[in-house]
Amino acid sequence: xxxxxxxxxxxxxxxxxxxxxxxxxxxxxxxxxxxxxxxxxxxxxxxxxxxxxxxxxxxxxxxxxxxxxxxxxxxxxxxxxxxxxxxxxxxxxxxxxxxxxxxxxxxxxxxxxxxxxxxxxxxxxxxxxxxxxxxxxxxxxxxxxxxxxxxxxxxxxxxxxxxxxxxxxxxxxxxxxxxxxxxxxxxxxxxxxxxxxxxxxxxxxxxxxxxxxxxxxxxxxxxxxxxxxxxxxxxxxxxxxxxxxxxxxxxxxxxxxxxxxxxxxxxxxxxxxxxxxxxxxxxxxxxxxxxxxxxxxxxxxxxxxxxxxxxxxxxxxxxxxxxxxxxxxxxxxxxxxxxxxxxxxxxxxxxxxxxxxxxxxxxxxxxxxxxxxxxx
Numbered sequence: 622x623x624x625x626x627x628x629x630x631x632x633x634x635x636x637x638x639x640x641x642x643x644x645x646x647x648x649x650x651x652x653x654x655x656x657x658x659x660x661x662x663x664x665x666x667x668x669x670x671x672x673x674x675x676x677x678x679x680x681x682x683x684x685x686x687x688x689x690x691x692x693x694x695x696x697x698x699x700x701x702x703x704x705x706x707x708x709x710x711x712x713x714x715x716x717x718x719x720x721x722x723x724x725x726x727x728x729x730x731x732x733x734x735x736x737x738x739x740x741x742x743x744x745x746x747x748x749x750x751x752x753x754x755x756x757x758x759x760x761x762x763x764x765x766x767x768x769x770x771x772x773x774x775x776x777x778x779x780x781x782x783x784x785x786x787x788x789x790x791x792x793x794x795x796x797x798x799x800x801x802x803x804x805x806x807x808x809x810x811x812x813x814x815x816x817x818x819x820x821x822x823x824x825x826x827x828x829x830x831x832x833x834x835x836x837x838x839x840x841x842x843x844x845x846x847x848x849x850x851x852x853x854x855x856x857x858x859x860x861x862x863x864x865x866x867x868x869x870x871x872x873x874x875x876x877x878x879x880x881x882x883x884x885x886x887x888x889x890x891x892x893x894x895x896x897x898x899x900x901x902x903x904x905x906x907x908x909x910x911x912x913x914x915x916x917x918x919x920x921x922x923x924x925x926x927x928x929x930x931x932x933x934x935x936x937x938x939x940x941x942x943x944x945x946x947x948x949x950x951x952x953x954x955x956x957x958x959x960x961x962x963x964x965x966x967x968x969x970x971x972x973x974x975x976x977x978x979x980x981x982x983x984x985x986x987x988x989x990x991x992x993x994x995x996x997x
Contacts, residue, residue: 628677628711629699632656633719635707636734637671652707655737656722659706670698674708721964725907732916740952740967744888791939796980798943801895804976808857810940811850811898812870814974817936818900818929819848819867829912835867837928840921843909846902846929849875849959849968851883854897862958865900875960886958887971888949896945896973900933901955902926906965926970933972943977946970 634656640646649662652671673683684695702708713719726733745753780789817836824831825842832842839845848865850872852858860879863872880886884893893899904926909918930946937944948970955961955968 626679626681628679629674629683629703629708630677630711630714631671631674632707632709633714633723634733634737635671636730637668652705654706655734656718657706658738661705661707667698667702670702670708677711725963725965727907727910727914728916728919732919736919736967741954744949746889747891787939791935795934795938796943797945798977798980799892799945799973800943800978800981801892801897801975802978803854803895804897804942805854805856806852806897806942806974808855810937810942811852811855811858811974813940814933814936814942814944815848815850815865815867815900816870818902818933819846819865820870821867833868837925837932839925840909840918841912843912845904845906845908845922846925847905849901849903849955851879851899851901852897853879853883853899864959876958880958886951886954887947888951890947890949892945893947893973896975898974900944900972900974901950901959901968902929902970902972903955903959903961903966903968906967907963910965923969930970930972937972937974941976942974944972944974946972 632654634654636653636655638651638653640649640651640662646662649664650668651660651662653660673686678686680695680699683699684690684692687695699708709719722733780786780793820836821833821844822836823834825834827842833844834842835844848867850863850865852860852863854860858872859874859877861877862875862879864875865872882894883899884891887893887899904922906919906922909922912918913921930944934944934946950968950971952968956966959968961968
């Protein structure tokens with residue numbers, strides 16, 4: 622025990638819930654620190670320390686306040702909570718991790734619990750994921766992937782795919798094709814894709830000032846996304862890491878050095894290493910937090926990433942490219958790569974750009990066969 626007069630306090634990002642009432646967890650509770658992803662079971666008696674250390678106390682103060690608790694027991698229980706990270710020092714409480722969280726995170730506990738729990742998670746390899754799906758299919762039927770109307774239905778006119786309807790031709794042609802021809806993406810191709818997703822076309826006057834009008838809808842016109850662009854092969858742009866300014870429609874170089882492998886930033890998906898360009902959509906949470914304290918705003922930001930990505934994919938398809946999306950990211954690794962220091966600046970979604978080989982998978986034209994009839 623080396624705390625002396627050093628103050629200790631319960632981590633501000635703990636969640637405590639009853640443990641399953643069976644086996645070794647009977648009469649126990651579960652503790653989870655979602656910022657550190659630390660988890661443990663404790664006997665219910667330990668709840669006392671969680672209550673006592675809601676305010677700053679030193680070990681010596683704790684000993685004086687519990688004269689009937691054996692010294693060895695007191696040392697062991699407090700040591701265990703400190704080693705697990707559930708009790709932290711005053712310095713750590715005010716330090717860069719917890720201090721930044723308490724200062725910058727404006728949404729509630731439920732949003733923080735979801736966000737930090739799914740950040741920097743491990744992912745299955747492609748082979749493992751395929752084996753898991755094959756095993757599951759063998760023992761568990763899939764849910765219907767499309768619904769058909771069972772009763773009388775109004776049939777709508779067919780969607781045209783001719784050259785006279787280029788928009789629908791592009792929509793129909795879009796595929797996630799993870800092959801590469803090592804095509805040097807041109808500045809015009811890249812510019813069109815970035816503008817299609819994040820372009821700013823004007824401003825609108827509101828009670829809170831002039832707000833950007835983008836090519837995709839944004840909740841409250843908060844415009845919460847920036848794009849970071851990793852260029853490996855381009856006809857006119859030097860390899861490196863760039864920030865795309867939608868305000869200027871320009872690329873600002875951040876770093877000329879590229880890691881030898883990029884796939885480890887994207888759950889070791891090896892196909893990423895073959896691609897010419899990677900666009901990483903990065904949320905700037907405080908833009909939306911400023912206006913909306915309701916945690917539903919977090920969900921809106923995730924939806925907006927989909928709006929932006931779909932436009933980029935259609936713009937890529939229109940130019941003979943394939944834009945392949947992935948949400949399997951190393952969030953902290955990408956933040957460090959881009960020089961992002963704020964906890965609220967978070968890479969959420971990425972798309973690769975390249976000219977693909979012919980689509981490798983077998984396609985059956987027409988309606989989905991795995992469907993269910995729905996009564997109307």
